[in-house]
Amino acid sequence: MSILVYINSNGGIHKSALEVVTYGKKIGENVTVITSGSADTSTLSSLGKYGATKVLVDRSLQNDDAQQITRLIAAAAEKTSATTIVFSQDITAKAVAPRLSVRLNAGLISGAIDIPSSDGNVKVNVFSGKAFGSVHVHSSKQIISVLPNSIQPEITGSDCTVEEFDGNIGAASIKVIDTKKPEGEIPLPEAELVVSAGRGMKAPENWHLVEALANELGAATACSRPVADIGWRPHHEHVGQTGVAIRPNLYIAIGISGAIQHLAGVNGSKVIVVINTDAEAPFFKAADYGIVGDAFEVLPRLTEAVKKFHATSH
Amino acid sequence: MKILVCISKSPDTTSKIAFTDNNTKFDENGVQYIVNPYDEWYALVRALEIKETLGGNVTIVTVGLAADEAIIRKALAIGADNAVRIDAEPSDAFYTAMQISNYAKSNEFDLILTGKETINYNGSQLAGMLAESLDLPFVSLATKLDINGTTLTLEREIVGGLQIEEVTLPAVVSCAKGMAEQRIPNMRGIMAARTKPLQIIAPVAIEPLTSYVTYSIPNSKTACKMIDPMNMDELVELLHNEAKVI
Numbered sequence: 139m140s141i142l143v144y145i146n147s148n149g150g151i152h153k154s155a156l157e158v159v160t161y162g163k164k165i166g167e168n169v170t171v172i173t174s175g176s177a178d179t180s181t182l183s184s185l186g187k188y189g190a191t192k193v194l195v196d197r198s199l200q201n202d203d204a205q206q207i208t209r210l211i212a213a214a215a216e217k218t219s220a221t222t223i224v225f226s227q228d229i230t231a232k233a234v235a236p237r238l239s240v241r242l243n244a245g246l247i248s249g250a251i252d253i254p255s256s257d258g259n260v261k262v263n264v265f266s267g268k269a270f271g272s273v274h275v276h277s278s279k280q281i282i283s284v285l286p287n288s289i290q291p292e293i294t295g296s297d298c299t300v301e302e303f304d305g306n307i308g309a310a311s312i313k314v315i316d317t318k319k320p321e322g323e324i325p326l327p328e329a330e331l332v333v334s335a336g337r338g339m340k341a342p343e344n345w346h347l348v349e350a351l352a353n354e355l356g357a358a359t360a361c362s363r364p365v366a367d368i369g370w371r372p373h374h375e376h377v378g379q380t381g382v383a384i385r386p387n388l389y390i391a392i393g394i395s396g397a398i399q400h401l402a403g404v405n406g407s408k409v410i411v412v413i414n415t416d417a418e419a420p421f422f423k424a425a426d427y428g429i430v431g432d433a434f435e436v437l438p439r440l441t442e443a444v445k446k447f448h449a450t451s452h
Numbered sequence: 453m454k455i456l457v458c459i460s461k462s463p464d465t466t467s468k469i470a471f472t473d474n475n476t477k478f479d480e481n482g483v484q485y486i487v488n489p490y491d492e493w494y495a496l497v498r499a500l501e502i503k504e505t506l507g508g509n510v511t512i513v514t515v516g517l518a519a520d521e522a523i524i525r526k527a528l529a530i531g532a533d534n535a536v537r538i539d540a541e542p543s544d545a546f547y548t549a550m551q552i553s554n555y556a557k558s559n560e561f562d563l564i565l566t567g568k569e570t571i572n573y574n575g576s577q578l579a580g581m582l583a584e585s586l587d588l589p590f591v592s593l594a595t596k597l598d599i600n601g602t603t604l605t606l607e608r609e610i611v612g613g614l615q616i617e618e619v620t621l622p623a624v625v626s627c628a629k630g631m632a633e634q635r636i637p638n639m640r641g642i643m644a645a646r647t648k649p650l651q652i653i654a655p656v657a658i659e660p661l662t663s664y665v666t667y668s669i670p671n672s673k674t675a676c677k678m679i680d681p682m683n684m685d686e687l688v689e690l691l692h693n694e695a696k697v698i
Contacts, residue, residue: 204580229609239580240581246575246662272668276661314617315618331697398466408697411691425673426677429679443685
């Protein structure tokens, strides 16, 4: 089976790219990576370690124009006779994978959290994380868009060849006027550790306590909806049903009661720690570890404990 | 300005999620259906705002059976001018997109808006499929949309940031939070909705590309382990040795 994996290599190779290359390797022997963007050849070549047989790169495409990326992947799919195309379920995939599905008449599985089972069906997140579904594809080709943090990158091989590829991408239909990217922040959907806080923090100026813990852990920060709505925190930090859905290894929730809509966005987390003054907060039912206590006292203590842990051999 | 807004039904956000028939079907027992929040709050309301400034017409379209007329009337009560129901079970996003595409092809809309995803299947598939089928530009997950002549200026989320883009109409846009504020229908709107035109059209023959075979519910967590708030060293030790996440 020939597998084609699309990754966006603008600004380097993200962990999510290593995840999907590993995913491709787990379902087929012949894994071609198709990419656009600026990553240099030696960086792209290292994808061979994660299972890529070959990397095709089209350097004429610098922006995230969904129509151009669709044409690029379709051309690569034709060249490699790919029957399965793999994406990481990020914002680019949400724009491109549906277009490609129509263009190639290939069934699209969005939000995959595992590799296909022996009958070929793929497990996905549905009902905003409240349930799983098993999806069957009827067409001869399929597209699988994998949720970040579903597969651990695994090194199985060595560097592979990188070929320049002309995807015949045509003209852009979208003109990019400006791009705003906060520098140095970990994108929330990719973060393995997340420290999140809600109204229990009482005021935006208290967030330094949350940030101190996040910095000490190397975690991303997140927040609940009410906190984003009243402007204490930026909207891109809002996790939950109407915000970002995340599945980190560790989610620490501080002063968040745990409404069903919030849980929907985070219950894919492997381990949940809840810190709340109210012992009856519903979030404790979804937690692995709970602390009933005042965030203003517990947070500095926890930050200190993490600092001590890192200082002693870890 | 002729605007088409695609709406879908979804279970109320507080619905209990359960399955029947050997976990092959969503259990609709006691479930209240609503207009999918992203479709209603962002796509429909922004379409109405555009119409209020530039004039024109807002049509809503849904693929669904007669029971879905409740959500259609709700969307009309909020202010859409007319509605189209394509009389079929929306079996997958591809099937649904091809039905809407077939309708849209013969009706020349300037702008097609959808919500960013439904809250039940979260696929975020339909708008992109529709755009490809109609050969139109598609801007996904837009948080802001302005029109100047035939130029759309949009803000959209990109990986780890925000991008401002321009695109020429006609185009397809999926709408995310920030695009508009929810509107509550008033009594006049609700009364008017009863007599607004609702066209029912027959589906075209399309084979869906995917289907859901089974569903399952995540295992409930084992009892939460309570930690002494004075002893954060214990929590760190557990996260390292027991949970193995740090």
